[in-house]
Amino acid sequence: MAVPATASVCDADRYGPPSVTGLVDLLDRHVRERPHARALVVTEDRVHLSYRALAALADDVAARLGATGLRRGDAIGLICANNAEFVVALLGAARAGLVLAPLDPTLPAAQLSDRLDALGAQALLLGPSVNDATAAQVAVPTWPLRVIASRAGTATVALDTSAPAVREVRGAAGELSGQDALVLFTAGTTARAKMVPLTHANVAASVRGICATYELGPGDATVAVMPFFHGHGLFAALLATLASGGCVLLPERGRFSAHTFWDDMRAAGATWFTAVPTIHEILLDRAGTEYPGPQTPPLKFVRSCSAPLNTATQRALERTFGAPLLSAYGMTESTHQATSEPLPTRGPLKQGSVGLPTGVDLRVVDSLGRTCPVGTEGEVWVQGPTVTRGYLGNPGETARSFTDGWLRTGDLGVLDKDGYLSLTGRIKNLINRGGEKISPEHVEDIIAGCPGVVEAAVFAVPDAVYGQRVGAAVVVREGESIGSEQILRYARDRLAAFEVPDKLELVAALPHTAKGALDRLAVEAKYGQ
Structure with missing residues (x-):
């Protein structure tokens, strides 16, 4: 029995994003209707970049990338922290018709080269935080990218594309097309990382589902806690916020800092944030000396995803921060979020649950693929517009993980009578x-x-x-x-x-x-x- 999705379309008039088709038109409505509204807060000076300014930067990058001779559907890599350069590269590449593969800046040069080679990237965009020695060891033409922002909110782009791009299509890039937006690498904690192609349609469905679940709108703001090279930070914090007209503060050094977190939240006027349990534990442990209490803007909710959050921590966070903590469940292959606990106004919160499907169908099956009765443990399968078509360059793993359009997640779970999912483990573990x-x-x-x-x-x-x-x-x-x-x-x-x-x-x-x-x-x- 497939559980019906509880929220697949945003109420655009109140809190939802426009009917975006992907990364290309993510900003368009807000550029037309609210051009001077904050999109990003960046640098140590906390400069405000408006939607108009961000779109202009993305267009500039798109024009420069287009002049390199790369064609629609070609793949390029990106190594960058959570800073303005990442956002501008992401949107600029999309507007140029290119497929972007964000990579973890902390990976050793050998692993970066392996991933770029497996993908067949034709060039590599480099943000300002990338180690020069690492960049020098990567066997792909590198294009340094910088965004120079003034305190007045104006900004310009410096992009050096003088190194010629690789012309032939190599590796798994031959499987990409102009319909694709991104290639993300799985975390690889239990096996070698796999390459997941995500189309613009996958991206659009994902941000609509996230915005609808949390009723995100122009009045919302958040701080980028999670890295953008994984789905959690990319879709939940960055893209859903921009699609819904809100604001994202990018921490000064492009990564989470517990020391500056609450100052960043105040500077953004943040109404919510999302993080993994490890970060929630850090914030909770430091709350006695660092949480500013009434001086912090009131939070609508706090979100937790990417790993199980124990119930004791969840309740302690809710008491400390005075907001509901909503657990969500997702994976790279489902363009991040597949389920989430609803806002309290939309449904009950259930202890130990990761909530209801958000824009997808979900079922729990036994070892023969038969639907399990309510309350019986089985493997979680997901189907819907956010689910990828498979893995690049890995037909064997694609055949094992995808069946008739269903993603076999490898996670064990139980559905209750109301359709709430509780995860019980992972088959491989x-x-x-x-x-x-x-x-x-x-x-x-x-x-x-x-x-x-x-x-x-x-x-x-x-x-x-x-x-x-x-x-x-x-x-x-x-x-x-x-x-x-x-x-x-x-x-x-x-x-x-x-x-x-x-x-x-x-x-x-x-x-x-x-x-x-x-x-x-x-x-x-x-x-x-």
């Missing part, structure tokens, strides 16, 4: 302890609820008798005296005997991916031996 299948995510959620615990990672430990046993690495809040045995006692009271970790180690910190999710490959390599 399951620990098999003598035939008992254990979800590490479930065990992590329980341990994280123990007073004094900041975060937990649960993993398989090889065992000659059971095949695998349960291991855990736990981070304890600074200043807490809680020990391993107290945590295990807490776990025994709340878990089945076979789920309780056989090995538990207290650690100073856990490894995370660039988007803030737990890096399970790194955890397994470090602790699972």
